[in-house]
Amino acid sequence: MTFSIAARDGDAWGVAVASKFLAVGSVVPRVVPGTAAVASQAMARVAYLDELERALSDGHPVAAALADAVAADPGGDHRQVGVVGRDGAASYTGPSCLHWAGGRSGSDDTGSWAIQGNILTGPEVVEAMEDAWRAAAGQRLDDRLLAVLLAGDEAGGDARGRQSAALLVRCPGAGYDGGGVLADLRVDDHPDAPREIARLHRLSTLFFGTAEDVEPLTGPLREEVRGLLTQQGHAPGGEDDVETALEAWMGEENLENRHSPNGIDARVLEVLRAAPAG
Structure with a gap:
């Protein structure tokens, strides 16, 4: 019922997500700069957010932290999770997630990413999202994640339609008063939530950005x-x-x-x- 990306680029960490689900931003994302970016979805286990943050903070490798969290969960077959840590990224899709469901993850010199979705129109959604991630290399992470989210939506997105979206990006010293927030935006109920989050992001960048040009x-x-x-x-x-x-x-x-x-x-x-x- 959701498609998302958790990612890191330099000191910036973030999650972007959209879904045919009310207030998806209240359930899916967790971002802790220097430690973790996590997206928990499908039959989301919100406790994964705390569990994975704690494991990564304690120094566990990303793949092992994710495998341990899923193994300890009786409902793991129904979960989908993307996680990024200091050592890379991993994406998990349980075998009982509703079709189409899948993900991709990786790391290169532009950062680390975990892209995943379920009840999508098809694999072309995550493929388009990964292509957009690579194409937006060099952009600020909030802009980059928004481009990924819009690419997924344009490729078909959630097969049931649109309802909510969220963009959460943190980077030390960034944002209003240097508080470390590049973007913290939610659209909880809107017929075109991805584009509404893009509109809010333009306003956020205007009001909270610093002088340029x-x-x-x-x-x-x-x-x-x-x-x-x-x-x-x-x-x-x-x-x-x-x-x-x-x-x-x-x-x-x-x-x-x-x-x-x-x-x-x-x-x-x-x-x-x-x-x-x-």
């Missing part, structure tokens, strides 16, 4: 920004107040993470240009 506030651009701020009710008080007015407007719009003393962030400028006159 900064353009100096000089010449015609300075005058354009002055006029746009005036339309928003933040008219600069003088020639030297454009920066002050811009910072005040950005604070009202929750864009303060993208403030730069050297000019205006390209995405902030895009939002300012698109904003209706106040």
Whole structure:
């Protein structure tokens, strides 16, 4: 009833998942940077999340940790699990998981991944997901996992349809206030959950990302920004107040993470240009 990827790329660890199931993000993922990324699904055993995190934290190899967890579970034949640790990745699909069910895992110089799904339209779903993982090498992990999730959905995804999705990615020092969260997004009930999670991710990246592609506030651009701020009710008080007015407007719009003393962030400028006159 679900397709997912658990992965690591450098110091970033994450899980992306979609399903015809209510609030899949409340059941499937666990991400502990430096230790584990786990996706527990099918007839999900939520206890696997704690068990595998503990085993990997204690230094057990990924394959052995997963094998031990499944062997100790009387319902193991009905489970599906993907797990990534410091030494690689593994994916398990119990023989009683509903057709089509299967997975792929691996490691290379771009990271480690475990991709799995059950009640899928066919093996082409996990194949497309693995192809997307490789094609997105070099991108930030949250972007990379989102590309994988959308590729799986476009290849057929859950045979029963769409309902929920989640994207959880952590990396030390990343995200809002350096708290270590690149993405923590859930769509619990939506007819096109994968694309809704992509929309939320675009907003999350905008609001919680930091300044990039900064353009100096000089010449015609300075005058354009002055006029746009005036339309928003933040008219600069003088020639030297454009920066002050811009910072005040950005604070009202929750864009303060993208403030730069050297000019205006390209995405902030895009939002300012698109904003209706106040």
